[in-house]
Amino acid sequence: MPQISGSPNGRPRVGVYICHCGTNIAGIVDVRALSEHAATLPGVVVARDYKYMCSDPGQELIIRDIAEHDLHRVVVASCSPLLHEQTFRNAAAKGGLNPFQVQMVNIREHDSWVHADRQAATAKAKDLIRAAVRRVALHRPLERRRVPINPDALVVGGGIAGIHAALTLANAGKHVYLVEREPTIGGHMAQFDKTFPTLDCAACILTPKMTQVRAHPNITLWTYSEVAQVGGYVGNYEVTVRRKPRYIVEDLCVGCRECIEACVYKEGKTRDEFNLGLSKRKPIYMPFPQAVPQLVVIDPETCIEFKSGKCKKTCVEVCGDRKAIDFTQQERVETIHVGTIVLATGFKVFDAQRIPYYGYRTYPQVYTALEVERLVNAAGPTSGEVVLRDGRRPESVAIVHCVGSRDENTNRWCSRVCCMYSLKLAHLIKEKTDAEVYNFYIDIRTPGKGFEEFYNRVQEEGTHFIRGKVADIYPAGDDRGRLIVQAEDTLLGKVRKIPVDMVVLAVGLEPRPDTQDVRRLFNITCSTEGWFLERHPKLAPVNTFTDGVFLAGACQGPKDIPDSVAQAGAAAAEALALIDAGSVELEPYTAFVVEEDCSGCKTCIPLCPYNAIAFVAETKKAAINEVLCKGCGVCVAACPSGSITQNFFEDEAIFEEIKGVLAHA
Amino acid sequence: MADTAAPAAVKPKVAFYWCASCGGCEEAVVDLAEAILDVVGAVDIAFWPVALDFKRHDVEAMDDGALLASFVNGAIRTTEQAEMALLLRQKSQLLIAFGACAHLGGIPGLANLWDRESIFRQVYAESPSTVNPEGTLPQTRSEEDGRRLTLPGFYDTVRSLDQVVPVDYYLPGCPPTPKIIVQAVQTLLSGALPPQGMVLAPDRALCDECPRKDTRPEKLTTSEFKRPHQVLIDETTCLLAQGLLCMGPATRAGCEALCVRGNMPCSGCFGPTSRVRDHGGKALSAIASIVASNDTGEIERILAQVPDPIGTLYRYSLPSSLLRRRRREAA
16 A cells, blocks of 8 residues: 555545436435435545536535545446547646546446446445545556557558548658559459549549559558568558569550560460450460559469570560560568558458359359459440350349348358449440349448439449249240349339349459458457458547557448548548657556566466567566557466556556455445 | 564474375475574574474373474365364464465365265275275274274365465475575564465566566467477477477466476466466466367367366366366265
8 A cells, every 4th residue: 555645544535426327326326325425434524426527516526625635546336438438638737636546436337237236236336436545545546548659651552542541641741661462553443444433434543543653752562562561660660662673664664565465375265364264365474454553464373484494485575675574583572661551451351252153153154243244344345345164145134232231141241232232233234235124122222412313323324133042043944044043022012033134243242361360460340241450430530449440441440442442531530630640649557567576487478469478588588678568467367476557457456455345344 | 473573582483284295396495405594593493203202192281373384285185184283283383284285285286076985985995005995094093913003183174274274374395495485484484474375486477587487478379289209309498389288378487497497398386376266267368369270170180189188287286276176076
């Protein structure tokens, strides 16, 4: 017990404040009995109950008492510390106390809200207050720490979210590293034809932003690159980036694509990823004409020079003096230092083969929505003609909604974008082919701006809507090679079997398969579904539980383009707020090794989830990096000799708290 | 506490006493070898039932505080031991808990997994070597042929010395090592007394002075706990790294890693450091953290290789732990 001169028994003088929270607490707990009980506890010199402690007059009460009653400690029994700990810490600080000499007791969420028996709830509140009064006496004054923020930022992922976040940060004058795994930025949006509901051409609105990224003096763009390692802490991250060899000297390639023409392969033989295999590409290629950066890539898996070393190398020949092709290029590893990180790693579309009865890859007439995006796109493999694989133009098309969404057998979540892109594709297909289009839907969800109007428009255009989950797709057996789409129409209450030339599967959105690796890399968490988890679903939607790491776009959950862009802007703004603050205050709840006590047994070292503990060779003892430490307490509990102490959670205080709870009046 | 500086002419008086113990602590005093002569030269041993013929009434006749120090070993499990502890406390300026049993409850303290009734039943009726057809059990008072016989009462619960009387200092170990004893005696005679309640040994864990310290890897995990008789133990590598359950990380240093130097894992006799309330609990959390699995079933399989967890982790400290004893079921 700290000895305090001028107070009875040298004990700290404690003030206890009990909040009614209107009737939230007072309705169940006898608040008057609480303050009377608190007044009898050792060290307590003043105990009050008040209608709303968090109100200005409530806080004033504390501030005034600190001066009038010479308080050393304050206990507030009210709601969850998540809500108002900061409020009462600040009030105590205004009164001249160290803010950490305040202890909150949660008699609302932990008591009045979960109990109905007035007597028992009051007794429980007394126990909790007694525990806090005993504990608070042992509180040491603590200081929050400040660490500087490196103004440079890293954006991971070059889809629309990453692009927007990078541009926002760069326009604010911050240096941004934009790292993209693929050879070009653009992401999924670059594959789309039009965007709903305005039917803007996706490329027309996206490519200017892509070139802005390339040209921006504040952006270092690394495509065909991946983050390999992340160390450090908020404001001071050290990131290792692996830059895969594209066998092209970036500074020398002008993007003329003559080498592609000249390649010894007359025709492409390799599946073109950008067109989802609807066309073929050569070993030397550019993903699409507007790719950024305007650089070709050589795929060593299919290039004859890499395979046999005996190619005529017509590409090198045509490149000539530019000398941009370099078969000896090696992977490079770069290390950068940034203060903030925006993750915009996007999503993957549902693999329709997981639902075998929809016949994807079995019947060539079955397409995924993303494939149809490429078909309707003027720059796509069919130059915008909606034609089947055999070249025929479909006269009837079924769009199957919720493929891999809202489905207990695959993914339970709604992918949010499929209804709208299905309506958009229905419109585009109808416009281009005049086919009969049937939408098989469970529910049509059009909650966005202009969405419902667009739905009405598509309905008016004569598109058919059948409310029923498609149960089967099978050949009609007719000479047109049509497929039967079978579903129970829940509005009519009977089974419908519609013969169509073409089926479009509206595939849902999924977390990327390497989500868990990425999560570990950046030390963030995932929801059970595998989406990156935001710190708070409502109030901190772009923050993560790791300070300085923010989320943008569909890596956090299914999102359409406007939402992705809005979130990217928010993530950039959060990063900017951190950067422009110049430094960040860290909570002092960290653990530290008492060097004199440590035996160097190394038990703690591998246990730290934040890699904050190192074994110091010179002293043969463990040391905790204060800035990396998040105060989780794992090492404190594990230290077999009790040589690690955690601020605010010292053993003595916890034992006093336990004794307080158990010491029934 | 009274002034402990003795007049130069009169040697300070000390006492040695044993309670529930094995006699090893008495041996430890004798084991001081030549150093015992320094001790004997410096003090006047006024009471030591094992070696000298003084009786309880001799102690009772002393003035309160007449003894500079009493070294009491053994745990308290009978009424007589409790009485002697109180008596020596009264007559001594300093009471020193000597050895693991007085310090923490020790091996006799493992009896707290049972109670008087079940212990008597085992010892006087059920054990294979017992022949007791009449089912005679120890009685505190009995009469045989007109002669009255009294025996000390036997408690349900074994206690450490400080759970019976206030203790000034502790000498840890099973038994305390000569070095620890000599240092303690010198400290007490010097008059510069350390803070009351101290354990007179370094307040760090054993790894600090372990000759194998450097061989423990930073990321140590094990999928198997072995017992010393099951393996050929390497003589230089960290025992935990060899899968042997070494209590060193959780146990107070001061013995200079005697057991480890003898190629045996530390069994924890020096008890925890001053910062730890529950030796076994801390040891358990350290041991659990090196189990190389995240699978519940696999973890259970690995930990099941520790055959007697309480006897291993709380071997010397059960009475002074947060657990203290097994819960007595309501009758």
